[in-house]
Amino acid sequence: MAEGSKRLGFRRIPWLNIGAVVAIAVAGLVLVTKNSQGFVAHYILNVSYDPTRELYQALNPQFIKQYEVQSGSSVAVRQSHAGSSYQARLVAKGELKADVVTLGLPSDVDGLRNKGLIPDGWEKRLPNNSRPYESTIVFVVRKGNPHAIHDWPDLAKGDVEVIVPDPKTSGNGKLAALAAWGSVVVRGGDEREARALLKAIYDRAPFLDPAARSAGVAFAVEKKGDVHLAWENEALREAKESKGALEVVYPPISIRAEPTVAWVDANVVKHGSEVQAKAYLNFLFTDEAQEIIAREGYRPFNAQILARHADRLPDIRLFPITAIARDWVDAQNRFFAENGIIDAVYSPKPRID
Template identity: 60%
Template sequence: MKPRLFADAAALAAIAVAAALLLAHNLDGSGKATLLNVSYDPTRELYSAINPGFVAAYAKETGRTVAVKQSHGGSSRQARAVIAGEQDADVVTLGLPSDIDGLVKRGLVAADWARRLPNRAVPYTSTIVFVVRTGNPKDIRDWPDLVRKGVEVVTPDPKSSGNGKLSALAAWGSVVTRGGDENAARTYLGALFAHATGFNAGARGAANTFAVERIGDVHLTWENEAQREVAASDGTLQVVYPPVSILAEPSVALVDAKVAKDGKRDAAEAYLQYLFGDAAQETIASLGYRPSKPEVLARHADRLPKITLFPVTAIARDWADAQARFFAEDGIIDTVYRPHSQ
């Protein structure tokens, strides 16, 4: 009997240790279950505003307490960090659907991620606009103005940043959606990169280069980041909306491989669903993002003006095709891109 007792005791001890490790992994120091939202560069303020509302709503509905932590960086770089295990994400809220597709290929996110949530898992859209010095001294109105002699452009790295990728796609589309052919688009994109002052790794770094260090004449950036940048500039910057730009579709997904083993699926799913509710949609609009709910967008038309936005299908089959065609090794970007990082 004694050996069996010892075996049972050892098994119980092993179970207790495993349970303790799982609990420690899933809880922060206060005993709250903790979610990690790995997001792209300029969404710090957005999720800082959204998270307290979700925490309160989740506690009211379930009686359970949850905390949400945030991580921010260039969208593609963040996706690579999740793949490498450097970011232990429960959910990802990235700048491009193609960045999430990269996680699908590694078995971290389910293939049907876009069908699990409203609006194909796009809680809001955005676009790329211009920020210039007040008074617009270089008279920058449209994409061709960016490659005039003497104009210096600030844009993030198209290899690491969703902002950088979207700026490149918007520039390309500004040519081909208005009658130009692909040769003209390639020539224009090469000229645009030649006018770049450098390539920051992410959107916020580029914003600091332009607004704080006062480098460059025009900054290509997310609409929401442009609004934040101008509001913080004490009247020294202004937004210019070009006649045409790209429809950006930042997307969100559950990291299935992570939440399945950590027992946080319910909380993580509730968090992503919350982004499509009225409270989060109002916060989204108030911070310069275009909410997926049309009625909320309509209430914020004064800060989110109508602009001609072309979809990714105007320049590629879909986001995955755009990623492969433009940003894969030896893709279009490699033929015209000469990095000189800051």
């Protein structure tokens, strides 16, 4: 993975380029929103996971307006996007100087605590354990669902080709693996059966892209594979943009994904951005932001707002991480650490074009 840097504003921010991820390279990993006058008193960098570009492009202008009215000062928000676990590692190493992180997995955020960048108990500083919304993993298939894919076992039938991101770098990839595993054991199967299903899925993956968006481009734009295991919001977007060529399939059961946010204490102190970073994350829990979150295909923590969007975000059986591990950190160690469960059934499959 190539890395470089680019001068933006007052601080040097790494500029990421993830090899074959064409869509990311085109869109850019750092996007800046400014006030109309061009002068900005404060900047914050939001390091997020791969599919949230559109979400924060919608949220940031509303936050900026609110902040400027309430504080009388101006602020701009930079965005950085790539695979959730990859992003977390860059922040932990100091290569991305995040003021806030809005990552796909609680364990990715907690990894910053292990590096001393955020304190113990960080998740209690914001509502709902610092989780402004939930999501899940669903299927995207071709028009008419020619392979009759309706449930997780269908992914292991015949010559179905599965597009799924790499679980070593992508939150989507990790969650797809956990969802497949849980779809077996939560319904009474044993771990041998769960391992067999995971192995079958990876055997049917022609490649493992490093992030969710590039996997989606491979499926939806380049027309590779028969089914895409995607974040719900990505599935909805892909189906909408396909104009009927793609369909979303909700399996009977999937995982309750819990993307999590935090301000990075060590960085906001250095940057003098603590006030802005806290205001930004608190904004995500307001009714205004929760409506935007739902409109963009995420499941807001506000139950009343979620209910208003039930036509697009249907009620399905979502099992918690505690159904298959003690917590998210335990799941990270058990499944994705070196010599964990995933290593027994997975081998890297870089994309070769």
